[in-house]
Structure formats: C-alpha cells, structure tokens
Amino acid sequence: xxxxxxxxxxxxxxxxxxxxxxxxxxxxxxxxxxxxxxxxxxxxxxxxxxxxxxxxxxxxxxxxxxxxxxxxxxxxxxxxxxxxxxxxxxxxxxxxxxxxxxxxxxxxxxxxxxxxxxxxxxxxxxxxxxxxxxxxxxxxxxxxxxxxxxxxxxxxxxxxxxxxxxxxxxxxxxxxxxxxxxxxxxxxxxxxxxxxxxxxxxxxxxxxxxxxxxxxxxxxxxxxxxxxxxxxxxxxxxxxxxxxxxxxxxxxxxxxxxxxxxxxxxxxxxxxxxxxxxxxxxxxxxxxxxxxxxxxxxxxxxxxxxxxxxxxxxxxxxxxxxxxxxxxxxxxxxxxxxxxxxxxxxxxxxxxxxxxxxxxxxxxxxxxxxxxxxxxxxxxxxxxxxxxxxxxxxxxxxxxxxxxxxxxxxxxxxxxxxxxxxxxxxxxxxxxxxxxxxxxxxxxxxxxxxxxxxxxxxxxxxxxxxxxxxxxxxxxxxxxxxxxxxxxxxxx
Ligand code: GLN
Numbered sequence: 001x002x003x004x005x006x007x008x009x010x011x012x013x014x015x016x017x018x019x020x021x022x023x024x025x026x027x028x029x030x031x032x033x034x035x036x037x038x039x040x041x042x043x044x045x046x047x048x049x050x051x052x053x054x055x056x057x058x059x060x061x062x063x064x065x066x067x068x069x070x071x072x073x074x075x076x077x078x079x080x081x082x083x084x085x086x087x088x089x090x091x092x093x094x095x096x097x098x099x100x101x102x103x104x105x106x107x108x109x110x111x112x113x114x115x116x117x118x119x120x121x122x123x124x125x126x127x128x129x130x131x132x133x134x135x136x137x138x139x140x141x142x143x144x145x146x147x148x149x150x151x152x153x154x155x156x157x158x159x160x161x162x163x164x165x166x167x168x169x170x171x172x173x174x175x176x177x178x179x180x181x182x183x184x185x186x187x188x189x190x191x192x193x194x195x196x197x198x199x200x201x202x203x204x205x206x207x208x209x210x211x212x213x214x215x216x217x218x219x220x221x222x223x224x225x226x227x228x229x230x231x232x233x234x235x236x237x238x239x240x241x242x243x244x245x246x247x248x249x250x251x252x253x254x255x256x257x258x259x260x261x262x263x264x265x266x267x268x269x270x271x272x273x274x275x276x277x278x279x280x281x282x283x284x285x286x287x288x289x290x291x292x293x294x295x296x297x298x299x300x301x302x303x304x305x306x307x308x309x310x311x312x313x314x315x316x317x318x319x320x321x322x323x324x325x326x327x328x329x330x331x332x333x334x335x336x337x338x339x340x341x342x343x344x345x346x347x348x349x350x351x352x353x354x355x356x357x358x359x360x361x362x363x364x365x366x367x368x369x370x371x372x373x374x375x376x377x378x379x380x381x382x383x384x385x386x387x388x389x390x391x392x393x394x395x396x397x398x399x400x401x402x403x404x405x406x407x408x409x410x411x412x413x414x415x416x417x418x419x420x421x422x423x424x425x426x427x428x429x430x431x432x433x434x435x436x437x438x439x440x441x442x443x444x445x446x447x448x449x450x451x452x453x454x455x456x457x458x459x460x461x462x463x464x465x466x467x468x469x470x471x472x473x474x475x476x477x478x479x480x481x482x483x484x485x486x487x488x489x490x491x492x
Contacts, residue, residue, distance in 0.1 A: 001017070001022075001023075003027060003031045003034075004031065004034070006023065006031035006032070007032050007035035007161040007162070008161045008482070009164065010164070010165075010214040010215045010217070011070055011164050011165050011213065011214075011215075011217075011218040011221055012217050012218060012221065014028065014070060015063075015067075015068070015069075018063040018069045018070075019063055019064065019068075021063075024058075025057075025058035025059075025063060025068075025069030025113070026055060026059055028069060028070075028071060029051065029055050029058045029071055029113070029115065030055075032071055032163075032164070033049075033051050035161055035162055036116075036157075036162045039161075039162050039485050040157075042140075042143060042485065043137060043138045043139075043140050043147070043157075043160055043485075044119065044135045044136060044137050044138060044153075045073075045118055045119060045137050045147075045153040045154075045156040045157035045160065045162055045163075046116050046117065047076045047084070047086060047088065047117050047118065047134055047135070047153065048076070048083060048084045048086075048116060048117045049115065049116040050082070050083050050116065051115060051116075053082070053115075054071060054113050054115035054116075057113045058113060061111060061113065062111055063111070065109075065110055066110045066111065066221065066225060067110040067112035067221065067222070068110075068111030068112075069113065070111070070112045070113065070164055070165070071112070071113045071114075071164060072112050072113065072114055072115070072163065072165050072222075073114075073115070073116050073117075073118050073154055073158070073162075073165075073167075074104070074116070074117055074118065074154075074166065075117070075118050075120055075124075075151050075153065075154050075166065075167055075169055076088060076118060076120060076153070077120055077123070077169055077199060077200045077202075078101045078103060078104065078167060078169070078198060078200075078209065079097035079098075079099060079100060079101045079104070079198040079199075080097055080104050080114050080117065081097050081098065081099055081100045081104070082096060082097065083096065083097055083114075083117055084096055084097075084117060085097040085117070086117075086134065086326075087120070087123045087200050088121065088122045088131075088132035088133055088134050089123055089133055089320075089326075089346070089348065089351070090133045090345070090346050090347075090348070091322075091325075091326050091327045091342065091346030092320070092325060092326040092327070093326055093327055094326055095326040097198075100198065101197060101199055102195035102197040102198055102230045102233065103194060103195060103198070103199075104198065106228070107167075107222075107225055107226060110224075110225035112225065116163075118151070118156075118157055118163075119132050119134060119135060119137045119152060119153030120132060120149065120150045120151060120152065120153055120154075121152070121350070122347075122348045122350065122351050123200070123202055123313070123317065124150040124151075124169055124171055124202045124207075125150065125202065125350050125351055126149045126150050126350060127148065127149045127150065127173070127174075127177055127417050127418075127420035127421055128146035128147075128148065128149045128152065128405070128407075128410065128411075128417065128420070129149040129152025129153060129178070130146060130149070130407065130411055131149070131350045131351075133348050136407060137152045137153050137156050138156065138407070139156065139181065139182060139404045139449075140156055140183075140483035140485055141159070141182070141404065141447060141448060141449055141450060141483045141484070142404065142445075142447040144406055145181075145405060145406055145407060145447075145449070146181065146404055146405060146406075146407055147159075147178055147181060147182045147404070148177045148178030148179070148180065148182060148400070148404065148420075149174060149177070149178055150168075150169075150171075150174040150178070151168030151169065151170070151174050151175050151178050151179075151212060154167065154168045154178070154212045155178035155179055155184055155186065156178075156182055158212050158213060158214060159182040159183050159450075159483055160483060160485055161482070164214075164218075165211060165214070165218050165222055166211070166212045166213075167209055167210070167211060167222075167226075168209070168210060168211075168212050169199055169207055169208065169209050170186075170188035170207075170209075170210055170424075170428065171202050171203050171206045171207050171208075171309060171428060172305050172421045172424060172428050173399075173420075173421040173423075173424025173425055173428070175187065175188050175210045175212060175436075176399050176424050176434055176436035177399060177400050177420060177421060177424055177436070177452075178212070179399070179436040180398075180399035180400045180436045180450065180451065180452020180454075181400060181404040181450065181452070182450060183438050183450030183452075183478075183481065183483065184212055184213065184214060184438070185211075185212065185213050185214065185215060185218070185219050185435065185436065185437050185438070185469070185473075186210065186211070186213075186219075186436045186452075187210045187219045187223065187433070187434070187435045187465075188424075188427065188428070188435070189208050189209075189210050189227065189462060190208075190237075190431060190432060190433040190459045190460050191205075191206070191208055191235070191428070191431035191432075191459075192236055192237040193208070193227050193236075193237060193460065193462065194208055194209045194226050194227055194228075195209075195226075195228070195229075195230035195232065195233040195236045196209065196233050196235065197230055197232040197233045201312075201316040202309070202312075203309040203310075203312035203313055203316070204312055205308065205312060206305075206308070206309060206312070206429070208428075209226065211226075214479065215473065215479055216435075216466055216469045217245060217470065219244075219435070219466065220245045220248060220470075221244075221245065223244040223462060223466075224244050227241045227244075227462075239460065242463055244462060244463055244466055245466075246463060247464070247466065247467035248466060248467060248470045249470070250467055250471070251286065251287050252283065252286040252287040252288040252467075252468060252471050253287035254287070254289075255287065255289070255393050255394070255464075255467075255468060256288070256289045256291055256391065256392040256393050257280075257283060257288045257289065257392060257393065257394055257395070257396050257468070258291050258292070258293035258388050258391065258392035258395045258396070259280065259290055259291070259292050259395075259396055260293055260294065260295045260298070260388070260395055260397060261292055262294065262295050262296070262298040262299070263295075263298070263397040263423060264276075264397075265401075265422075267401055268398060268401045269401060269402045269403060269442065271403070271440075271442035271443070271444075272398050272400070272401060272402065272403065272442065272451050273398075275398075275439050275440030275442075275451040275453075276396070276397070276398050276439065276453060278439075278440065279396070279453045280396060282472060282475060282476065283396070283468070283471075283472055286472070286475055288468070290396075291391060291392055293388040293392060293395065294384075294388070295381075295384040295385065295388060296384060297377065297380045297381045297384050298381075298384070298426060300377050300380075300381065301381055301425045301426040301429060302418055302419065302421070302422060303374070303377075304374045304377045304381065304429060305421075305428070305429060306418065307361050307370050308374050308378060308429070309354075309358075310354045310355075310357040310358030310361065311358045311361050311371050312358070313351075313354050313358050314354070314355045314356075314357075314358030314359045314362065315358070315362075317347075317351070317355055320342075320343065320346065320347075321338075321339045321343065322338050322339060322341075322342030322343075322346070323338070326346070327342060327345070327346045328342055329342040329345055350414070353414065361374075378429050381426055381430055382429065382430045382431070384426075384430075385426070385432055385456075389458045393457075393458075393461075393468075394455050394457045394458075394464060394465050394468055395455070395456040396454070396455055396456075397423045397453075397454045397456070398423055398451070398452070398453070398454060399423060399436040399452035399453065399454040400420060400423065400424075400452060401419070401420075401422060401423065402420070403442040403444060403449035403450065404449050404450075405420075423454055424454065427456050431459060432456055432458060432459050433458075433459070433461060433462050433465060434454055434455065434456045434457070434465070435454070435457075435465045435466065435469050436452040436453065436454050437452065437469040437472060437473055438451070438452060438473075438478040438479055438481070439452060439453035439472070439476070439478060440478060441478075441481070448481075450478075450481075453469075453472070455468055
C-alpha cells in the first residue's frame, strides 16, 4: 500500500495497518492532507483544517487505543477547542471554540484526531448544504448535484476519501439523508444515547450527533467511542454502552423486518423503489422475515416537525445577538439596534424563516393551535412506532425518496426541500435510532447516483440495526464502489 492509497481505507483497515506499525499516524495525516488538497477544490467539503495541530497529535498518538491515530472530520456545528465553529453562519464567522464538546473529548480519549470542520446548511437547517453562508459543497458522484444535508460536507468528504470517517448531527435526517445521497453509511443514534454538550443547538428535543463512515463496522467503532452518559447533558441517558460491534457478523435468521405500508408512497423515484425492493428481497434471502406494518400518522410527520423544530430553534437562536459571539453589526445606535441589525445581517434567509415561524407558533393565541397540537400528534407518531415494534425488530424504507438533486433545483421552493426528509423525520420525533446504508445506484444523465436503504430500530437498539445493515452490506458490493474522482481507487 503506497501512501497515496491510504485515504481509500476504511477505519478498521487503517487501524490494522497502524497497529502493525506498517504506517505511522503522522504518515496517515500527511496522506490524508494530500488527498484533501487534491479533491477538496472540486467538492468543497471543508470549512477549515487544522493539519498542524493534527500532525502534532499524531506524533504522540497511541495506536493501541480503540481509535488510536485515526483522523476524523467534524461537522462545523460541534465545538472542537481552538478550531473555528461557524455553523456555516455569517453570525458566527470568526468564532473559535473555547472548549471541546463531550463527543470530541471522548473521541480524543479513544485516540482519534479531529483535524477539520466540514460544511453544512446554516445551523443545520436544510437538506442540501446549499443554505451554508460559506460555500457550496458538491456531490462527489456528480459535481452538478447536492451532497444532501445538512451534514453534506461530512458525507461528501467521506465519500471522496477525503476523510476516513466523520461526525454529523441529525435533527430530522441530516446524517442519514446526506449519507444516502453521497453513498456512505450514516447512523442517527437514539435520542439521549450521545451527549449533545458542545453541539450548537438547533432543536434540542430532536438533535443527535452520530457517525458518517465508509462501512457499517466503522459506524459501530465510532459509536463505541462517543455513546454514553454525560453529567453535562441532562438528556444523555444513564445506561451502559454495549459493544456496538458485538453482533456484527451474526446472520439474520429470526430477524423480523417491517415494511411500513405508508412509506412506499407515490413520488418515490422509480429507480429508488427498484433498489429498495431488491434490498428487501436480499434481506429476505439472508434469513429475515418481511412483515407489512402500518404507521398511520406518517403523513403528519413533516408538519409536526416544522412546528416543533422551528419553535425550539427560535428559542435556541436567541443567544446570537452580537454581544457574546461572532459577528456584530457596525455603529449601532443603541442596544436594540445592535441586536436587530446583527441578526438581520448575520442570519441567512432560511434561518430567519424558521425563527419567524417558530416565534409565531409559540405566540399567545397560536400556541394551543399549533405547538400544543403538534406535541400531541408527536405522541401519536411515537405510539405508531411502539406498536410496529411489537411485531418487528426493525423497519425498512428508502432513506430519501429521490437520489441527489441538482444544485439550485430546490432552493426557491422550501416546501420541496422539506419533503426530502419525508422518511427520516419521524424517527427524530419518536426518538428512535436509524441508519442509512448504500443499496444501489440510479443512472441519471450519465452519472451513477447512490441510493440509501434506511433501517429504523427501537430506542437503544443500535446494535440490532448495525447487525442488519452489516449483514446486508457484506452480501452486496455497493460499499466498495467509489465516485469517479481523479485518484480515487477501487471503482467497481
Ligand atoms: N432537513 C431538515 C431541516 O431542514 C433536517 C435538518 C437536520 O436534521 N439538521 O430541518
């Protein structure tokens, strides 16, 4: 293996080389840096890199730790001490984190090296990364298309071998959907499984941090490092953390998979539908029993989400006022002018739209009609899942109804953009876990565009969906496929 080929490795294989002392952590950082230099000008996945600090950490890395010497990319909404944390927002331009998020602290304890921050939709609001105030990230499979969002930079970097793995955050699909559109694995953990301390809050009852990786095993390895209780996040569950790799390799005999009737809706791209149907057959041939289930309140999920998430966002984003962090409007007349103009100039249009909507649904006279009602319907959605999980171990669906869409295609129509999350949002409302795993390609305009299969599991049943996703992944060739970027190895 030459240094040039190192970035094409997954985390597990990289670790074997590191542990056998066939390559040093420093060589890994240098090889990755060279790869980023070569491809990031085409995909623009990164907002900032801290290679010097990473190289220093690499010199003293202990490769025998669980993630010893493994460099990881971090969505730029998670605080990494000393590095910028912009949330891809003008209002946080120039801000540098003064502490490590709990997940970063845990990754460091496991020996990993956070070396760069990836692009996202401003404050994680979006499904294409086009709401970034900084730059457009391109899909490595077709540069004229979006990588998905909001963790689009993390997904594109991993897909292009410009990261061995990355962290993202998922409030309504922001890990799983970009993973699907960029052809990588993305796991949204159960609400409370991973600490949110140090994750800039978008919607606190929905946000979760999770991994984007090249393989299912790698997602399990990152989960082993980041999951667990945290006294600094009161919603972090005080439950022991299993070894997420423990069930990998088990077969699927006796596993019951539910196919929600409501999820094979009209409007799904026919090539996506075909891939999902083929994946269902494949899972069945691996021993899983397929059972039709019903989630009757699915049709309300998007509406409920855009009430709950915007309400919480309107409160969370009140702290950005030009006093404490980042951008400040010039020559304010008085304090209100300072707050007003800082927010007017510092937030992008989508974020403003959500603050306004969120403030509206919480305002007196509308609270009962919108916010309270949404909370009640959220409970119904939760109950749908509880009932389904009485019959099955996990649910299967497409991750996204369509493959990657064109840059610019949906920006003018927010509703179209919101519909991109139709299959992912309910899991956040219910607090359960979900994973997206590559399951095929659509042929569009001469390009191969990845398709993702979503598996949803019960709360705290990550080991189960990892097991199923792994069995599926190992029985197919999809995970080996690489986008046609110069220098990328192993195109199948
Ligand atoms: N696309 C959804 C939204 O715009 C979800 C975003 C996310 O999960 N952070 O809110």
